[in-house]
Amino acid sequence: MTTYDDLRIKVGRRPITVVELDLDFCNNLYGSSPCTASVGVTGTQECFNCFATCQDTANFDRGTKTYKFTEANSFLPIGETIYPCITSVDIAPTQLKPGAFSVSASVTVALQDFPHHDRGVDPYWYLRFYNPIEQGTFFGKLRARNPNVANRVMRVKTGYVDADRTVYTLTRTYFIDRIEGPDASGRVKIVGKDLLRFEEIAKTKVPKLPTAFLDITIGTAPTTVNVTPSGAGANYETSGRLAIDEELVDYTRSGDTFTITARNREATTAAVHAAGTPVIDVFPNTSGAKKIVLNIKNLLLAAGIDSSYIPYSAWETECDTYISPFASETAVAAPESVKTLIEEMLEEFGCSLWWDELDAQLKFKVLSTGASATASLNDTEHILKGSMVVKTLEKERITRVQINYGILKKGALPNSVSTLTRDTENTSISRLYIDTAAENPNLYGGSIQKTIVSRWLSYNAHLVSGNQVQKIADRYLARYVPSIREVSFSLDAKDSTIRTGNVIEITSRMLQAFDGTQSPVKFIVTEFREVVPGSHYKYTALELPA
Amino acid sequence: MSSARIGYDNLLEQAVIVVASSENSDFPVQNTYDWLTSDYFKPALSGTVNITATLASPKTADYFAFFGHDLYNHGGTIKLQWWNGSAYVDCFAAVTPTDNTPQFITFTAQTATIWRVVITCTSVFSLAVLSFGAQLTLERGMYLNWTPPPLGRATELVNSISDGGAFLGRSIIAKGVKTTLELQYASDAWVRTYWPAFVRHAEQKPFFFVPDAVGQPLEVVYCWAEDDIPAPKHTHYGFMGVSIPIRGMVE
Numbered sequence: 001m002t003t004y005d006d007l008r009i010k011v012g013r014r015p016i017t018v019v020e021l022d023l024d025f026c027n028n029l030y031g032s033s034p035c036t037a038s039v040g041v042t043g044t045q046e047c048f049n050c051f052a053t054c055q056d057t058a059n060f061d062r063g064t065k066t067y068k069f070t071e072a073n074s075f076l077p078i079g080e081t082i083y084p085c086i087t088s089v090d091i092a093p094t095q096l097k098p099g100a101f102s103v104s105a106s107v108t109v110a111l112q113d114f115p116h117h118d119r120g121v122d123p124y125w126y127l128r129f130y131n132p133i134e135q136g137t138f139f140g141k142l143r144a145r146n147p148n149v150a151n152r153v154m155r156v157k158t159g160y161v162d163a164d165r166t167v168y169t170l171t172r173t174y175f176i177d178r179i180e181g182p183d184a185s186g187r188v189k190i191v192g193k194d195l196l197r198f199e200e201i202a203k204t205k206v207p208k209l210p211t212a213f214l215d216i217t218i219g220t221a222p223t224t225v226n227v228t229p230s231g232a233g234a235n236y237e238t239s240g241r242l243a244i245d246e247e248l249v250d251y252t253r254s255g256d257t258f259t260i261t262a263r264n265r266e267a268t269t270a271a272v273h274a275a276g277t278p279v280i281d282v283f284p285n286t287s288g289a290k291k292i293v294l295n296i297k298n299l300l301l302a303a304g305i306d307s308s309y310i311p312y313s314a315w316e317t318e319c320d321t322y323i324s325p326f327a328s329e330t331a332v333a334a335p336e337s338v339k340t341l342i343e344e345m346l347e348e349f350g351c352s353l354w355w356d357e358l359d360a361q362l363k364f365k366v367l368s369t370g371a372s373a374t375a376s377l378n379d380t381e382h383i384l385k386g387s388m389v390v391k392t393l394e395k396e397r398i399t400r401v402q403i404n405y406g407i408l409k410k411g412a413l414p415n416s417v418s419t420l421t422r423d424t425e426n427t428s429i430s431r432l433y434i435d436t437a438a439e440n441p442n443l444y445g446g447s448i449q450k451t452i453v454s455r456w457l458s459y460n461a462h463l464v465s466g467n468q469v470q471k472i473a474d475r476y477l478a479r480y481v482p483s484i485r486e487v488s489f490s491l492d493a494k495d496s497t498i499r500t501g502n503v504i505e506i507t508s509r510m511l512q513a514f515d516g517t518q519s520p521v522k523f524i525v526t527e528f529r530e531v532v533p534g535s536h537y538k539y540t541a542l543e544l545p546a
Numbered sequence: 547m548s549s550a551r552i553g554y555d556n557l558l559e560q561a562v563i564v565v566a567s568s569e570n571s572d573f574p575v576q577n578t579y580d581w582l583t584s585d586y587f588k589p590a591l592s593g594t595v596n597i598t599a600t601l602a603s604p605k606t607a608d609y610f611a612f613f614g615h616d617l618y619n620h621g622g623t624i625k626l627q628w629w630n631g632s633a634y635v636d637c638f639a640a641v642t643p644t645d646n647t648p649q650f651i652t653f654t655a656q657t658a659t660i661w662r663v664v665i666t667c668t669s670v671f672s673l674a675v676l677s678f679g680a681q682l683t684l685e686r687g688m689y690l691n692w693t694p695p696p697l698g699r700a701t702e703l704v705n706s707i708s709d710g711g712a713f714l715g716r717s718i719i720a721k722g723v724k725t726t727l728e729l730q731y732a733s734d735a736w737v738r739t740y741w742p743a744f745v746r747h748a749e750q751k752p753f754f755f756v757p758d759a760v761g762q763p764l765e766v767v768y769c770w771a772e773d774d775i776p777a778p779k780h781t782h783y784g785f786m787g788v789s790i791p792i793r794g795m796v797e
């Protein structure tokens with residue numbers, strides 16, 4: 001049985017690109033129960049099974065309809081409605097950016113509009129009082145019927161057509177950002193983005209802005225108190241931790257009634273809180289150390305990201321290999337954007353988070369130098385002629401790492417809510433790690449410092465699992481003390497199983513040793529771009545010091 | 547007359563009503579005569595499916611053509627019948643396609659108001675283009691320096707060569723076939739009688755073209771004018787000529 005990989009390595013393969021849009025489409029039939037619409041009563045003609053034309057919105061049953069497009073190609077599968085109107089597909093891949101959100105993947109599809117008979121699109125085409133092919137255009141009508149397309153799923157499938165016209169593809173999943181056009185020349189542009197570009201991640205604040213306020217003044221003992229306005233309690237968890245003025249308390253909740261079960265948590269000071277004081281949910285909402293991947297996951301869920309895109313057990317495995325589960329403990333009591341909070345963790349612990357559009361999942365990786373290579377490449381068998389470029393990233397070098405941490409203090413040291421923000425003044429511990437050899441005059445001859453201010457590293461992180469603070473510094477120094485090289489090169493489709501985040505070894509005449517020999521050099525792939533769909537792939541990779 | 551034939555007259559388009567005995571509502575029978583290869587007719591069930599076209603008045607047909615199908619994957623046969631007033635009569639014996647090459651079948655001209663395409667399949671098939679009607683026979687065939695459609699393959703090749711000089715792979719993007727439809731030494735009378743109607747069709751829609759229906763009956767192309775259609779010119783006294791660049795599909 002033929003597979004995608006069989007065709008990928010075949011000489012004379014036939015590439016194909018298919019773009020799919022999943023747009024909203026009502027599962028009901030016009031006028032049939034539960035739809036109560038009726039021509040002459042609710043409208044002058046039947047709807048188009050989309051919300052913008054719905055005549056009984058209360059019974060709109062949102063499903064999806066998939067529209068497929070491809071490039072002009074005379075060798076297409078038979079029996080599938082695929083509109084051959086794509087003029088170009090530009091896939092901008094995810095760029096792995098150590099210590100921050102990846103540069104997001106996106107795709108721009110250019111298409112040419114065309115007249116269309118509406119068969120297969122409008123379920124009631126045969127009832128219309130006009131001839132659809134003589135009225136409007138495909139995309140003109142599609143946009144009018146679907147004014148809200150943001151965040152709907154789109155897929156870009158690149159692959160090959162077999163001799164029997166069966167299509168075998170790799171699927172990249174994106175979310176529609178916008179559809180532009182058709183313009184005066186009939187050109188249409190569809191832009192897709194990856195999950196990490198959802199505006200909700202930047203806009204969502206954690207903890208939430210307070211919406212509930214104490215209805216009475218409370219004293220310093222555990223107590224039960226109601227909040228106002230009525231119903232505001234529902235915006236809070238049923239149990240967890242609250243910040244009230246400068247104090248942290250634990251609570252359980254039923255309706256608008258909060259039972260404060262413990263006062264002065266984390267060595268904050270129990271105090272009187274006046275009626276009308278806002279109550280703020282704290283993140284994380286329980287005490288104790290938390291794995292950073294658990295924090296990241298909970299923040300993404302708070303931003304509305306579907307859990308199916310988060311392969312949490314794989315994240316946990318990667319995280320546990322390098323980062324102690326006890327290394328992180330904090331309390332965030334002032335609302336910050338989810339994006340900011342996650343980026344802090346990625347930088348402070350030396351990790352990456354990116355959208356893998358091929359697996360349709362968010363991937364997590366600790367940027368360690370210890371990973372083993374999954375593929376070996378060389379000039380003769382893999383790297384395409386004239387494609388290899390090597391450059392040295394001098395500006396990335398560092399020789400020392402200063403880490404300030406311990407914002408949530410432990411032991412007898414007091415905490416207050418206003419000092420839980422990410423500020424050097426609020427940290428209680430500072431450690432400096434220096435690669436003295438690198439600062440020798442025969443090497444750099446100077447110091448280049450990276451300073452990390454962490455609200456996430458726990459107060460006692462230096463005591464956990466062989467000093468977690470030093471491990472973070474060591475990871476940074478191991479990666480950035482030597483000369484960092486970045487390579488870009490192209491591969492044929494036969495070698496395109498290499499993906500973003502993979503560790504590879506390259507043997508090339510452009511990576512010579514002292515004596516001119518070519519020894520394998522280890523790199524991590526930071527970008528993977530399909531420049532000629534189905535044929536040529538361009539890679540960018542960052543050196544991993546031995 | 548030569549053996550070069552064009553099939554553009556389509557009685558399905560002219561019918562008052564076209565009905566399929568079985569139809570998947572997402573793939574209605576109207577998809578067979580919109581000349582598009584990107585949408586298909588599919589029956590709801592396998593077995594025998596009749597597509598019946600009823601005309602307002604009797605019309606003549608002497609060709610039957612189809613393209614864009616997978617009948618060969620579903621044990622399919624296809625034939626055309628005309629209604630003689632009391633029964634359906636086969637225009638030709640049922641054809642059993644073995645691949646997706648365009649097929650152009652000529653038969654003794656018949657005139658009728660009701661026509662029926664009969665398709666028999668062991669499983670549900672897909673069919674993009676059906677056409678039957680009066681064929682246009684050119685006065686003369688193609689001339690020297692002309693490329694038969696199946697040999698005019700238009701492809702885009704992408705080669706992969708390694709930095710060390712090794713051949714690593716190749717991709718082929720099929721762009722169909724390119725050739726020309728040559729009308730040479732056509733009499734003034736023939737051009738004035740037949741050419742304008744064809745041009746009006748070809749300006750809008752594809753058509754079937756068989757350069758040599760006698761010598762190479764299987765060399766059929768489903769094609770369309772690639773650019774503006776040039777006007778015929780007097781090349782010799784009493785004769786006109788024109789060359790139309792066409793692009794099409796042969797598989």
